[in-house]
Amino acid sequence: MNFSFSVLFDETFNLFFMRSSCMSRSRVTIKDVAKLAEVSIATVSNVINGTGRVSLDTQRKVEQAIGELDFAPSASARNLKDKKSSLIAVIVPLLEKGRLQDNPFYWHLVRGIEESARDEKLHVILVGIGPDESFSFIREQHLDGLIFVGAFEDTEVVESVLRLNVPCVFMDSLIDNSDFYQVSLDDELGGYIGTKHLLSLGHERIVLLTGLLKKDGVNYCRWQGYRRALEEAGVPYRPELVYEEPTSSLGGYRAASRIGAKGGGVTAVFALSDMVAIGLIKGLHDLGIQVPRDMSIVGFDDDERARYCIPALTTVRQDIVQKGRTAVRLLTAQIERDHSVERQVTLGVELVPRQSTAPLAARVKD
Amino acid sequence: MNFSFSVLFDETFNLFFMRSSCMSRSRVTIKDVAKLAEVSIATVSNVINGTGRVSLDTQRKVEQAIGELDFAPSASARNLKDKKSSLIAVIVPLLEKGRLQDNPFYWHLVRGIEESARDEKLHVILVGIGPDESFSFIREQHLDGLIFVGAFEDTEVVESVLRLNVPCVFMDSLIDNSDFYQVSLDDELGGYIGTKHLLSLGHERIVLLTGLLKKDGVNYCRWQGYRRALEEAGVPYRPELVYEEPTSSLGGYRAASRIGAKGGGVTAVFALSDMVAIGLIKGLHDLGIQVPRDMSIVGFDDDERARYCIPALTTVRQDIVQKGRTAVRLLTAQIERDHSVERQVTLGVELVPRQSTAPLAARVKD
DNA sequence: CTGAAAGCGCTTACAG
DNA sequence: CTGAAAGCGCTTACAG
Known part of the structure; x- marks a missing residue:
């Protein structure tokens, strides 16, 4: 009897021990600190938060106690009072x-x-x-x-x-x-400078490869910039050159065949995301259409990959x-x-000319 | 006097009003719910947590009160008891x-x-x-x-x-x-299959382009796989072909000149990150070294960009x-x-052969 | 300069 | 099935 009791007791003890060593988190509270430093919890709180008036002496005592116990104040308790959570x-x-x-x-x-x-x-x-x-x-x-x-x-x-x-x-x-x-x-400006860059190279049939064109959305503003640039240059706006595609590399890849189709006369594409532009370049490449010889491409964002893409992608840079x-x-x-x-x-944008755009003339020469 | 008092009063009132409408967050508490549902807070708590026994009738009352007040229980208060935060x-x-x-x-x-x-x-x-x-x-x-x-x-x-x-x-x-x-x-296996792929194409002088080679680290294991593959193939391991470079596209880009240098006889590179591989391909490209004609490249990770890279990158895929x-x-x-x-x-890896690797023979023919 | 005490909004035994 | 009460760990007036 005694023996079995002792066994039971030991098991209970072990269980307790395991729980207290494995489960317990953040046991040391402000009370422990107060006890060790021999002050009230209010004083500890004041030291921690730099509130109230505390003598240098007690402050040091408290700080040492905090250090000794490795005390970390409970955010939950604090939040409960402050209604803030950090x-x-x-x-x-x-x-x-x-x-x-x-x-x-x-x-x-x-x-x-x-x-x-x-x-x-x-x-x-x-x-x-x-x-x-x-x-x-x-x-x-x-x-x-x-x-x-x-x-x-x-x-x-x-x-x-x-x-x-x-x-x-x-x-x-x-x-x-x-x-x-x-x-x-400044999305409108981004749309503007990207388009203007292509216009200045002599391109006129410029596809705008955009994601969802929702009113007042990011793409919508860029689209407005695109239109403004065209208008300024006296190039007629053609709605049929605006392609709404998913904002993904695959979206760009898939758009390639439509864009590269003969007869469209498209010589340049402004993709509103580098991700899309990169897919597009790959898609064109697989169709045997060379960038920038056959098609100039401008991206948007200036991802790291824009720089390492072949050819390096001309793009509208934003600092994300x-x-x-x-x-x-x-x-x-x-x-x-x-x-x-x-x-x-409103943060600025900047055109980063690289190798994916070239004068239209270059193409004619070929 | 009366007038100025009234002004003061109004100002105070306004301030109070503004504060209570702008600052107040999550004012409705379990008490409010209890009051509205005409039960105790314990019962509300039980309904919320599905604890204790609650009659269907009171449960409905409480649920309706919660809905009416749009009550959201305070995580801080809960955490303070539970010692957990979700x-x-x-x-x-x-x-x-x-x-x-x-x-x-x-x-x-x-x-x-x-x-x-x-x-x-x-x-x-x-x-x-x-x-x-x-x-x-x-x-x-x-x-x-x-x-x-x-x-x-x-x-x-x-x-x-x-x-x-x-x-x-x-x-x-x-x-x-x-x-x-x-x-x-399974980094070791990743290192192994990437290397083996290159060996099977006839490459022997294979540069391993790795990040920091810290004992037992990810790269270390891949390096071991690289060595195992070489050994199995009877190709001597050459420490001078192991390049420790920063894990970045720039690191890869910069490594290109060293790798492409004449006399080294290097015909293939295994880069332990797609990021690095992509920089490397660009670097080689800028030096006039073509992939895979002049140099085969294998990456690691299978980023999205591996697929859209030109040439598409052969790589060791992991599902991140x-x-x-x-x-x-x-x-x-x-x-x-x-x-x-x-x-x-330990998650698996898989070789994804694409276009950046080619048989060594192809090069000799050129 | 310091401390006792109330209270933040919950949950959880414990009675009933 | 329901409720009164203690307590989680803090902060903050308020006394002293």
Whole structure:
């Protein structure tokens, strides 16, 4: 009897021991620190936050106790009082398959955001959302702010986000409301300079290879720039030269045959994403159409791959990392109610001429 | 007097009003729901969590109240009790500049992780860490788990993470300890099949273009596969053909002149990243060296760009999104103490022959 | 300069 | 089946 009891006891003990050594997380609390430093928890709190008045002596005692116990204050407890979490979310649209977009564009965006957020002691949570997503997590987690990429004003999702009344920055969203914080690109200018570059090389039949052309969207603005450039040059706008295709390399690849078809007289293409341009070049290549001899191509973004593509891609450059950093700047201003910061930032674009564009004359000579 | 008092009062009122309408977030609590549904907060809690016994009638009342008030339970309050946060972190090494690595590889990883995490009702927080980073946030935020990418066993950071005793999955880390949860690739096999492919085409002087060759690291294993293939084929291993270069397109580009130099007799290159391979092809192209006529190239990863590269890149394929999904699977198993799940998963690789490799004979004929 | 105490919004035994 | 109450770990007036 005694023996079996002892065994039972030992098992219980072991179980307890294992649980306490494996499961326990963050056991040391402000109370432990207070005890060790022989002060009240209020004082510990004051030392941690630099609030109130604390004598240098107690401060040192407390700091040593914190160090000794390796104390890390619980964010949950803190948030419960403050209603803030030091968490921001980047909300990115999902592909149909329920996965984040595969354009590495987003990665560079996130890189910029993460870097700036880190500087601000904020953490970045990455959220993909589908069309019928619930946003309850934003309130549940007490998110301090949101960066919303590629949203449209009239959408259900935007409506529900706005109702939450949480600091929010829209990116590449072109919502026509100057009350909202937005960072975007001078897309119209991008469309303009890319087109103008081709026009200046003598091209007139220029295909615009775009993604979804939604009113006031990014592509829509670029399309407007395209039209403006044509108009300025006195070249008639032909709607049949605007191809709406999926924004993917495959989309570009598939567009190649349509573009390269004889009789169309197309001599240049402006693809509104490097991703698409690269697929297009490959598609043309497989059809025996050489770039830039037979066809000039301009991309958009200036991915790293634009530079290493063969031929190197002429493109409209945007600084995506900078875009992410700007979004965080606007967001923190909004969180801290710093009204001196502008609400709308439009970043610049720049033409980067490389090898995928050539004068039309060169073709004639051949 | 009365007048000025009234003005003051109005101002105060306005301020109050503005604050309450702009700042207030998530005001409705479980108490409000309880009041509306005419039950206790315990009952509301039980309904929300499906715990305890609740009559169908009260359940409906509570659910309606929740809907009416659009109630979202506070994660902080919940976490404070549960010591869990439904948050996991993906920890990615930083570049020297304090920014996340630019390899889009990470994006695909994150895509896989985010998708799976969403299925598990977990949120993903993305963290870049430098060499002397503090990990206090892991305890502060009560993170439920960690996915650690590209760590090395002996590192300070790994040590401190392990001390935290938080569920953790190491990825591409090759820590030699079977107690740890790890997902990795069959890197040795990858190195082997890539090399073997080139050998089978008749190449013998094969440059291995690798990133940092750290003991037991990813590249190290691939290098071992390279050696095994050579040995099997009876081709002597030449250390001078192993080039350690930065894992970037620029690294590949710069390596081109060294590789293409006359006299070396190099006829093929195995680059351990598509990123590097693409830079290399461009570099060779700029030197007038044609791929695959003059030089065969094999990459690693099978990025999207491998397919659209000119010539399309022969490469060793890995499913990066799947890798991310696997990591989440191991992590949730660990969080839920489901010991039926394996601790180590090694994912497969596959050779994807495309156009950047050709028989050596073809060259001789030229 | 320091501390006792209330309260943030939940969950969880424990009574009834 | 339902509720009163304690407690999670902090912060913040408020006394002293």
